[in-house]
Amino acid sequence: MHDKWVEIDDDAILGNLAGVQSLLSDATRLIAVVKADAYGHGLVPTALLLEANGVDRFAVTFLAEALKLRQAGLKADILLLSPLVDEEAVIEAIRADLTIMVSTPQDAALTDQAGRSLQRRLKLHLKIETGLNRFGLSEEEALLVCRSLSENHFIYIEGIYTHMAHAGASDPAYTLRQFERFNQVVNRLHQEGYDIPIRHCANSTVTLRFPHMHLEAVRVGTLLSGQYPVGKMPRPIQLRDPFQFKARVIAVKHLPAGSSIGYFRTYRLKKAARIAVISAGFADGVAVAVTNPPAGWADALKRALKMLLARLRISRFIMRVYIQGQPCAVAGKVFMQFTLVELPDQLEVAVGSQASLPANKTLVSPAVMRVHCQGRGMVKAEGH
Numbered sequence: 001m002h003d004k005w006v007e008i009d010d011d012a013i014l015g016n017l018a019g020v021q022s023l024l025s026d027a028t029r030l031i032a033v034v035k036a037d038a039y040g041h042g043l044v045p046t047a048l049l050l051e052a053n054g055v056d057r058f059a060v061t062f063l064a065e066a067l068k069l070r071q072a073g074l075k076a077d078i079l080l081l082s083p084l085v086d087e088e089a090v091i092e093a094i095r096a097d098l099t100i101m102v103s104t105p106q107d108a109a110l111t112d113q114a115g116r117s118l119q120r121r122l123k124l125h126l127k128i129e130t131g132l133n134r135f136g137l138s139e140e141e142a143l144l145v146c147r148s149l150s151e152n153h154f155i156y157i158e159g160i161y162t163h164m165a166h167a168g169a170s171d172p173a174y175t176l177r178q179f180e181r182f183n184q185v186v187n188r189l190h191q192e193g194y195d196i197p198i199r200h201c202a203n204s205t206v207t208l209r210f211p212h213m214h215l216e217a218v219r220v221g222t223l224l225s226g227q228y229p230v231g232k233m234p235r236p237i238q239l240r241d242p243f244q245f246k247a248r249v250i251a252v253k254h255l256p257a258g259s260s261i262g263y264f265r266t267y268r269l270k271k272a273a274r275i276a277v278i279s280a281g282f283a284d285g286v287a288v289a290v291t292n293p294p295a296g297w298a299d300a301l302k303r304a305l306k307m308l309l310a311r312l313r314i315s316r317f318i319m320r321v322y323i324q325g326q327p328c329a330v331a332g333k334v335f336m337q338f339t340l341v342e343l344p345d346q347l348e349v350a351v352g353s354q355a356s357l358p359a360n361k362t363l364v365s366p367a368v369m370r371v372h373c374q375g376r377g378m379v380k381a382e383g384h
């Protein structure tokens with residue numbers, strides 16, 4: 001009996017996997033991106049599930065994530081999506097047979113050194129800067145790196161990749177330009193005698209919108225986790241969200257019309273009603289949004305409008321918790337570890353009942369247990 005937990009439907013993940021694979025030709029491999037605790041679904045169980053179902057390449061952001069997968073027995077290739085910052089880290093990565101990314105000549109020098117000192121073969125992918133401006137080599141740097149690393153027989157440059165800044169934009173011009181820059185670097189390296197077998201530049205959005213950019217591999221995370229990325233794009237496959245954040249009703253009280261609910265007294269009952277207390281709140285990721293700066297005036301206005309409509313209690317914009325499949329309006333501000341809801345009149349709810357809450361998957365703490373289920377039966381659980 002837990003106060004709160006996350007249910008992950010493995011069948012939904014596998015359905016999403018089959019959908020993604022149906023988009024790819026035989027020449028294109030899938031690299032499953034399982035960074036950030038597999039987008040909140042639980043790093044180890046999600047990756048092991050995918051591996052057991054034929055996925056042989058993974059990507060994570062950090063060394064620590066990759067080491068966790070190796071410790072759990074994952075055999076497949078694991079590509080790191082961020083640079084390693086000292087030789088010790090590179091040595092650990094080589095020992096764990098990880099695929100290292102190189103995004104600066106300094107990264108290349110560190111890898112070179114570590115490979116020689118360990119006398120062990122290692123694989124790496126070159127990251128090319130084409131316009132996201134996060135990590136990546138310029139054309140000249142890529143050439144220099146290829147020249148210097150080609151003298152080290154322990155190093156195999158298996159892949160070359162880039163990452164798109166705004167593939168969901170209605171105007172594809174910037175993405176096409178990034179692709180062109182990427183190809184230009186690949187071609188230049190080819191002319192100089194460096195042929196790198198696996199080229200990749202497609203995240204979920206690119207995979208859907210630009211099939212000609214699939215190349216030898218795509219790096220997909222969002223689609224596997226059951227969501228279409230933000231923006232207008234074809235939706236050729238049926239996706240299912242495997243994720244449900246659950247908690248319990250731990251108290252129910254009857255209150256007269258006019259009662260105010262919660263801190264700051266922001267919610268008032270128009271009629272006598274029952275209020276249920278749910279055992280999870282914003283400390284668990286309920287009703288929490290990532291507060292990135294708005295992406296322009298339109299975005300800022302849209303956000304303000306949503307807040308306004310929620311304040312006016314326009315039903316589509318009210319936050320809801322589901323109990324026995326019935327929507328219940330959240331009453332007042334979400335507390336740190338509790339949420340209050342107004343129960344619909346006809347709904348019989350006992351203390352101890354389960355409730356499904358809206359939560360930002362990647363903001364639900366990894367400490368909250370992920371319970372993996374197949375359809376309805378529980379198969380295994382992972383908690384910390």
Ligand SMILES: *Cc1c(COP(=O)(O)O)cnc(C)c1O
Pocket residue numbers: 033035081163202203204205219220221222223229
């Ligand atoms: C997160 C990430 C991806 C996966 O992107 P999705 O849109 O979630 O499929 C691919 N490549 C890189 C470099 C990433 O950081």
